[in-house]
Amino acid sequence: MKGLSSKLTSLFKLVQENDLKVVCVTESHLTSAISSSFVKLPHYNLFRNDVQGKVHKHGVCVFVHEDILVDCVTSPVSNALMFRLVKQDVHILVVYRPPSYTVSENEALAHVLGEQVLGKEVIVVGDFNL
Numbered sequence: 572m573k574g575l576s577s578k579l580t581s582l583f584k585l586v587q588e589n590d591l592k593v594v595c596v597t598e599s600h601l602t603s604a605i606s607s608s609f610v611k612l613p614h615y616n617l618f619r620n621d622v623q624g625k626v627h628k629h630g631v632c633v634f635v636h637e638d639i640l641v642d643c644v645t646s647p648v649s650n651a652l653m654f655r656l657v658k659q660d661v662h663i664l665v666v667y668r669p670p671s672y673t674v675s676e677n678e679a680l681a682h683v684l685g686e687q688v689l690g691k692e693v694i695v696v697g698d699f700n701l
Contacts, residue, residue: 574600575610575632583612592636593656597667597698599630618654620646631665631697647683649676651697664688666697 575582575596586594594615601610601621611617615634618641622630629650635641640657647653650667668680684695 574598574628576600576605579610579612586612586615586634592639593663594634595663595665595696596632596634597650597665598628599632600628601630601632616641618644618652620650620652623649629667629669631667633663633665647687648679651680651683653683653687660692662688662691662693664693664695664697666695666699668697668699668701670700 582594582596585591599619599621601619603621605621607617607619610632612634614637616637617632617634619632620630622628631650631652633652633654635654641654642657643653643655643662645653647664650669651665653662653664655662664683666680668677672680688695
């Protein structure tokens with residue numbers, strides 16, 4: 572089984588062992604039918620941009636430790652999340668670009684990468700399947 576739900580125990584162990592404060596996940600495979608409480612990590616806020624449509628794969632999510640102040644959380648396109656770490660004044664853009672993206676989906680992602688990040692300190696992470 573793929574996706575976050577089947578790997579939550581391993582993720583929790585990794586987070587604890589390495590004292591991670593921000594964890595970005597691509598190909599989360601989360602849908603609206605999966606409650607956030609089912610994939611919650613203790614002391615972490617969860618931000619999601621879930622799978623849209625009939626294909627039960629893709630999606631991204633982010634776990635941010637409750638001690639880290641975050642704002643400006645947006646989902647600029649499907650399979651992407653952008654947020655700002657307030658204290659550091661740094662934006663993080665998490666992207667999963669599936670190989671099946673259409674030309675218009677690629678153009679929308681390129682617009683986000685080329686326009687919405689201008690004038691900001693941005694860390695881009697994810698899987699672009701390039």
